[in-house]
Amino acid sequence: MSRSRLEILAGLAGALLLVLIAWGVPWLRFVLTIALAKGITVLGILLLLRAGQVSFGHAMYVAIAAYTVAFVAPRMPEVLLLLPLAALASTAVGLVVGLFVMRYREIFFGMLNLALSMVFYSLLEKLYTITHGTDGIRLPVPTFLGQTLTGPTYEWAVFGIALVLAIGFALLVRVYLAAPLGQALAGIKTREARLEFMGVPARYVLLSAYALSALMAGCGGTIIALTSRHVTPALAYWTASGELVFIAILGGAGSVLGAFLGAVVYELTRVYAAANLADAWQLILGTVLLLVILFAPGGLVGMAQGLRRRKSA
Amino acid sequence: MSVLLSAQDLRLAFGGVKAADGINLDVMEREFLAIIGPNGAGKTTFINMSTGHLRPQGGSITYQGRQVLGMKPRDIVRMGIARSFQLPQLFTEHTVLENAAMAVAAREGTFSPFRPLLRPAFRAEAEALLERFGLTAAAHQRADALNEGTRKLTDIAMAVAMKPRLLLMDEPTSGVAAADKMAVVETLARVLREAGVTAVFVEHDMDVVARIADRVAVWGQGRIAALGPPEQVLSDPMVQRDVIGIQPGGGAHAAA
Amino acid sequence: MMEWLSDNGLLLGLAVLDGLASAAAIFMVAVGLNLVFGVLRILNVAHGSLYAIGAYTAASLTAAMVAAGLPAWLSYPMLVIAAALVGVILGPLIERVLLKRVETQEPVLQLLVTFALFMILEDVQKLIWGVQPVSNETPMQLLGTVDVPFGADVIPFTAYQLFVLPGIALLTLVGLAWFMRRTLTGRVIVAVTTDREAATSQGIDAAKVTMLTFTFGAALAALGGALASPMTSMVPGIGASTIVLSFAVVATAGLGQIEGAALAAVMIGLGRSIAVYLEPELEVVIPYLIMVLVLLVRPQGLFGVTETRRI
Numbered sequence: 049m050s051r052s053r054l055e056i057l058a059g060l061a062g063a064l065l066l067v068l069i070a071w072g073v074p075w076l077r078f079v080l081t082i083a084l085a086k087g088i089t090v091l092g093i094l095l096l097l098r099a100g101q102v103s104f105g106h107a108m109y110v111a112i113a114a115y116t117v118a119f120v121a122p123r124m125p126e127v128l129l130l131l132p133l134a135a136l137a138s139t140a141v142g143l144v145v146g147l148f149v150m151r152y153r154e155i156f157f158g159m160l161n162l163a164l165s166m167v168f169y170s171l172l173e174k175l176y177t178i179t180h181g182t183d184g185i186r187l188p189v190p191t192f193l194g195q196t197l198t199g200p201t202y203e204w205a206v207f208g209i210a211l212v213l214a215i216g217f218a219l220l221v222r223v224y225l226a227a228p229l230g231q232a233l234a235g236i237k238t239r240e241a242r243l244e245f246m247g248v249p250a251r252y253v254l255l256s257a258y259a260l261s262a263l264m265a266g267c268g269g270t271i272i273a274l275t276s277r278h279v280t281p282a283l284a285y286w287t288a289s290g291e292l293v294f295i296a297i298l299g300g301a302g303s304v305l306g307a308f309l310g311a312v313v314y315e316l317t318r319v320y321a322a323a324n325l326a327d328a329w330q331l332i333l334g335t336v337l338l339l340v341i342l343f344a345p346g347g348l349v350g351m352a353q354g355l356r357r358r359k360s361a
Numbered sequence: 362m363s364v365l366l367s368a369q370d371l372r373l374a375f376g377g378v379k380a381a382d383g384i385n386l387d388v389m390e391r392e393f394l395a396i397i398g399p400n401g402a403g404k405t406t407f408i409n410m411s412t413g414h415l416r417p418q419g420g421s422i423t424y425q426g427r428q429v430l431g432m433k434p435r436d437i438v439r440m441g442i443a444r445s446f447q448l449p450q451l452f453t454e455h456t457v458l459e460n461a462a463m464a465v466a467a468r469e470g471t472f473s474p475f476r477p478l479l480r481p482a483f484r485a486e487a488e489a490l491l492e493r494f495g496l497t498a499a500a501h502q503r504a505d506a507l508n509e510g511t512r513k514l515t516d517i518a519m520a521v522a523m524k525p526r527l528l529l530m531d532e533p534t535s536g537v538a539a540a541d542k543m544a545v546v547e548t549l550a551r552v553l554r555e556a557g558v559t560a561v562f563v564e565h566d567m568d569v570v571a572r573i574a575d576r577v578a579v580w581g582q583g584r585i586a587a588l589g590p591p592e593q594v595l596s597d598p599m600v601q602r603d604v605i606g607i608q609p610g611g612g613a614h615a616a617a
Numbered sequence: 618m619m620e621w622l623s624d625n626g627l628l629l630g631l632a633v634l635d636g637l638a639s640a641a642a643i644f645m646v647a648v649g650l651n652l653v654f655g656v657l658r659i660l661n662v663a664h665g666s667l668y669a670i671g672a673y674t675a676a677s678l679t680a681a682m683v684a685a686g687l688p689a690w691l692s693y694p695m696l697v698i699a700a701a702l703v704g705v706i707l708g709p710l711i712e713r714v715l716l717k718r719v720e721t722q723e724p725v726l727q728l729l730v731t732f733a734l735f736m737i738l739e740d741v742q743k744l745i746w747g748v749q750p751v752s753n754e755t756p757m758q759l760l761g762t763v764d765v766p767f768g769a770d771v772i773p774f775t776a777y778q779l780f781v782l783p784g785i786a787l788l789t790l791v792g793l794a795w796f797m798r799r800t801l802t803g804r805v806i807v808a809v810t811t812d813r814e815a816a817t818s819q820g821i822d823a824a825k826v827t828m829l830t831f832t833f834g835a836a837l838a839a840l841g842g843a844l845a846s847p848m849t850s851m852v853p854g855i856g857a858s859t860i861v862l863s864f865a866v867v868a869t870a871g872l873g874q875i876e877g878a879a880l881a882a883v884m885i886g887l888g889r890s891i892a893v894y895l896e897p898e899l900e901v902v903i904p905y906l907i908m909v910l911v912l913l914v915r916p917q918g919l920f921g922v923t924e925t926r927r928i
Binding site for chain 1: 659660662715718719723724725726728729730732733734735736737739740741743744857858861864865868897898901902905908909912913916
């Protein structure tokens with residue numbers, strides 16, 4: 049079986065498995081919805097990693113969308129309008145910021161993203177009259193096509209949207225990475241000068257990926273806001289950005305499935321472990337991140353492929 | 362024959378070193394012009410200035426009458442000037458075939474986010490290109506796993522894929538194994554002649570120069586010391602002494 | 618304008634003094650960051666954590682010293698001892714165990730390794746010193762305040778922030794410039810920074826130089842933290858804000874610029890402290906606003922030089 053068909057089958061099997069778990073263990077529905085939202089966001093981190101760039105501030109785009117939902121929902125609670133609106137807000141900011149950060153690579157790229165997200169976090173925290181500071185904003189119950197849903201029906205609706213978006217973006221990113229535009233991202237990492245001498249503006253190649261990553265983070269942020277129905281500045285804090293980078297590396301940079309595998313493993317572990325290990329959570333994440341980078345650079349997907357190869361050998 | 366590229370009174374100094382000190386040079390349509398001279402004389406600098414990588418402190422370079430200076434590399438290549446590099450500039454995580462296909466896609470200007478890079482049309486053109494360069498066997502090797510000669514040829518093939526009218530090559534045969542050199546040169550010359558490309562190349566191997574160049578320019582301390590057909594320039598005693606390193610009545614030193 | 622000045626002049630004067638003091642601390646961190654980047658070509662994201670750990674260590678040592686009934690003036694050497702301890706223990710450890718292992722890897726992986734380290738150190742610091750604010754007042758109280766004349770008025774300002782902090786920063790600036798230009802070790806570091814391969818072929822032990830420089834850079838970050846410890850209270854998160862702030866200084870000045878970093882630190886320190894008095898909500902925005910404005914005009918920073926890549 050070809051690798052790409054195997055990957056698509058594995059993805060569909062994974063999606064089915066998620067639905068089954070969400071159906072069998074109702075309280076995990078919430079966790080899995082968040083995991084899908086983060087997986088969608090991590091797809092954007094993967095695109096940037098493909099170009100050899102890492103953003104330490106992408107939680108900002110999650111937070112922009114989440115706060116957009118929080119501000120607009122009281123006036124217009126329709127989810128099917130909130131989603132595109134919030135995603136658009138993140139994309140628009142991503143385009144403007146992107147035009148600036150595109151001039152930089154590597155550490156400058158990473159740190160400028162971090163700095164901007166820290167500014168955004170502080171503003172969320174300090175502009176109390178608008179954002180209610182660290183108390184955050186609670187969302188009213190939104191409607192789907194005018195219907196007010198409650199309880200499990202609402203949870204299933206948000207889960208369904210997350211799953212559809214996850215599958216859609218996963219396919220989109222696969223197609224994008226195989227196309228010249230996506231291939232040129234790897235070209236930025238290995239030989240940016242050549243792109244310019246071939247007539248390709250490298251900055252705009254990166255900008256397109258950056259804007260797409262902001263769009264996906266915006267969708268992720270919308271789902272998170274709809275799921276938790278409470279947005280706080282913590283969404284934009286650097287630890288949230290670090291988490292996204294962590295998931296990307298854990299799942300396996302370069303693999304679309306890895307983003308979701310990493311996100312699900314991460315969220316499930318967090319549910320069980322974070323309560324007991326809250327004080328040392330970043331410590332554990334950092335240590336696992338180091339171990340993966342040093343000893344299993346392919347992440348979870350790489351390990352799975354290694355196992356499969358060993359079996360067939 | 363008409364003038365394709367014209368450099369006028371080019372001046373550029375790095376610190377105290379004059380790479381170009383009032384260079385005047387016309388490149389004629391469809392000729393093969395070799396640039397020879399000692400290391401550090403400014404030969405590569407000329408290519409860098411013509412392709413937008415470096416900007417001279419004075420003078421002008423026109424291509425088909427249009428000023429090139431001040432333009433970005435990516436706009437210059439769109440006018441029809443492509444280049445290859447002394448140190449091959451390949452996408453090291455891609456295969457040779459993908460490298461070639463990237464160049465084809467770049468030339469087509471269709472950086473669509475949806476259709477695959479290796480779509481049938483691009484793939485076919487890239488494969489045909491590799492075949493012309495004798496690179497078919499290496500097509501599926503990653504670019505960081507190639508030997509120097511193959512990297513060099515891939516680098517040139519990518520420049521040729523741009524379908525340029527003018528191709529500037531920086532030491533196209535350096536790194537190519539001595540035994541393969543002439544075969545590579547013959548292939549290259551044939552491909553370029555077939556495509557009607559004008560070529561300027563910096564070269565240290567005088568056998569290569571004598572074999573394919575129509576004219577030779579000798580670059581010395583930022584000036585053109587001699588210019589003319591190879592048989593005339595290469596037999597000039599001054600050129601033999603200073604550039605080729607033949608002592609009067611003695612054997613040849615390896616040219617640097 | 619005049620009326621505004623007479624109303625707010627004193628505050629403005631205070632803001633300037635405050636700004637200079639915080640510029641001094643941030644300069645120490647930024648210059649260490651620059652040094653390390655020079656030899657390793659890695660901008661260490663965990664550098665801010667070393668600042669935080671230096672600050673906490675200084676507070677702990679001073680507290681232990683006071684508890685043991687030792688004379689208060691000993692709190693000054695304690696600041697330096699704290700910095701040296703952090704540098705000498707953590708510096709070689711981080712460089713040898715982590716950074717050396719990834720020195721041939723892609724830049725993005727090196728960056729991620731220092732980021733992972735940053736995550737780890739942030740929690741280590743919380744586990745050791747807790748989440749409640751910690752302060753280190755002894756050195757500040759000891760020197761008391763000085764009346765700084767300001768027009769017709771005087772501003773009472775702590776002597777520590779007025780003299781000790783800027784003094785040490787200035788000493789570091791001058792000392793470092795002298796060290797890099799005039800001493801053999803300094804020249805060796807410069808040689809490794811400019812061209813590692815050439816330096817190695819000249820018989821320089823680049824690995825040793827790298828470790829020493831990293832240790833020194835780490836100690837500078839810790840010293841910045843130790844010196845700042847008397848004037849701020851330490852809370853979780855100072856490591857994160859310090860790394861982005863010192864990055865802002867380095868980016869504004871241009872990578873590798875020592876004197877430039879001093880000037881950028883003053884600009885950013887002043888900008889921030891003036892914002893505190895005028896529009897407190899904007900305090901956090903100002904340093905990055907300065908950075909972004911500078912970078913928009915000069916992408917390589919105020920004093921940075923652009924290198925043309927050889928192709």
